[in-house]
Amino acid sequence: MRFFILLEILSFAASGLAQSSPDILPVVSLISSQVPSQCSPGKSIGVSIDTTKITTSLSEVQFQTTGHGRTGGFANCDFKVELNSWSYNHRVAISGATIRGNANLSDGVKINQFNTTAVFRLEHLNNFSPVTPPEVTNLAMSTMLGELASNEIGGNGIFDDDFEVTVSSPSEKVWSPCFQGSEGSGQDSTFIEFYVSASSSDETGEGSAKLSSGLTVDWDLAWEECTPNSNSTYVNWGSERIEDWQSCIYN
Numbered sequence: 001m002r003f004f005i006l007l008e009i010l011s012f013a014a015s016g017l018a019q020s021s022p023d024i025l026p027v028v029s030l031i032s033s034q035v036p037s038q039c040s041p042g043k044s045i046g047v048s049i050d051t052t053k054i055t056t057s058l059s060e061v062q063f064q065t066t067g068h069g070r071t072g073g074f075a076n077c078d079f080k081v082e083l084n085s086w087s088y089n090h091r092v093a094i095s096g097a098t099i100r101g102n103a104n105l106s107d108g109v110k111i112n113q114f115n116t117t118a119v120f121r122l123e124h125l126n127n128f129s130p131v132t133p134p135e136v137t138n139l140a141m142s143t144m145l146g147e148l149a150s151n152e153i154g155g156n157g158i159f160d161d162d163f164e165v166t167v168s169s170p171s172e173k174v175w176s177p178c179f180q181g182s183e184g185s186g187q188d189s190t191f192i193e194f195y196v197s198a199s200s201s202d203e204t205g206e207g208s209a210k211l212s213s214g215l216t217v218d219w220d221l222a223w224e225e226c227t228p229n230s231n232s233t234y235v236n237w238g239s240e241r242i243e244d245w246q247s248c249i250y251n
């Protein structure tokens with residue numbers, strides 16, 4: 001009996017250290033879209049967050065035919081979500097995704113590929129205290145999920161149903177910076193840029209592909225406790241860094 005209790009305490013402690021969800025969840029402050037004809041903020045982009053996932057619903061994403069032969073279609077949205085008020089002492093990673101939708105595919109048309117890519121961005125105002133013109137902003141980015149899932153849906157007569165595709169977790173988690181809790185109100189802005197696409201192919205050129213309610217993606221979240229060190233974050237974080245990305249001079 002005693003042995004069991006000890007084991008339970010140990011495993012609880014271990015899981016508590018490895019993964020610890022925050023009490024405070026980030027708040028969406030701004031959404032922008034690179035493809036307003038497919039998805040537009042305030043109209044057809046929904047973002048909701050709980051401790052285990054960010055759900056993005058793109059209700060109007062639709063296949064557009066590509067090329068002259070009408071043999072394939074491409075539905076895509078590229079949108080950027082600004083997230084503020086992260087929980088102090090935590091960092092986040094995307095550990096996989098699930099794509100959901102409902103499709104009507106006729107005459108052997110199939111959806112053969114999905115792309116779910118998420119890039120975390122930290123925009124850091126370099127000369128904050130005091131702000132002396134010109135304001136200099138550095139940009140650092142890391143791709144948390146960059147997955148292309150090949151998955152055949154349809155391809156035989158008519159497919160008119162719900163579908164769900166699981167995107168496996170990256171081989172190694174890519175972590176955000178360790179949050180200070182002041183993101184969005186001080187010198188740091190944090191964003192996740194999401195790219196969602198689906199490709200269809202129509203070998204006979206006779207069929208059609210339609211998404212009845214667009215595409216919904218659940219982006220699975222992993223959390224870890226950490227100790228923020230802004231000095232090292234600003235120098236080291238990000239697989240891609242652009243110093244002096246944006247300069248703004250006030251007259």
Ligand SMILES: *[C@@H]1O[C@H](CO)[C@@H](O)[C@H](O)[C@H]1NC(C)=O
Nearest residue numbers: 104105106107158160208210
């Ligand atoms: C699915 O597509 C076919 C072919 O375009 C059409 O005849 C059918 O009515 C569609 N079904 C639904 C439920 O929209």
Ligand SMILES: *[C@@H]1O[C@H](CO)[C@@H](O)[C@H](O)[C@H]1NC(C)=O
Nearest residue numbers: 078115116117146147148195
């Ligand atoms: C998936 O989308 C991202 C973002 O648009 C792009 O950089 C990447 O090349 C795409 N992957 C493939 C294999 O097409």
Ligand SMILES: *[C@@H]1O[C@H](CO)[C@@H](O)[C@H](O)[C@H]1NC(C)=O
Nearest residue numbers: 227228229230231232233234
């Ligand atoms: C960051 O650097 C400044 C200036 O070098 C130093 O005063 C401060 O203690 C450092 N902070 C941390 C958390 O290392």
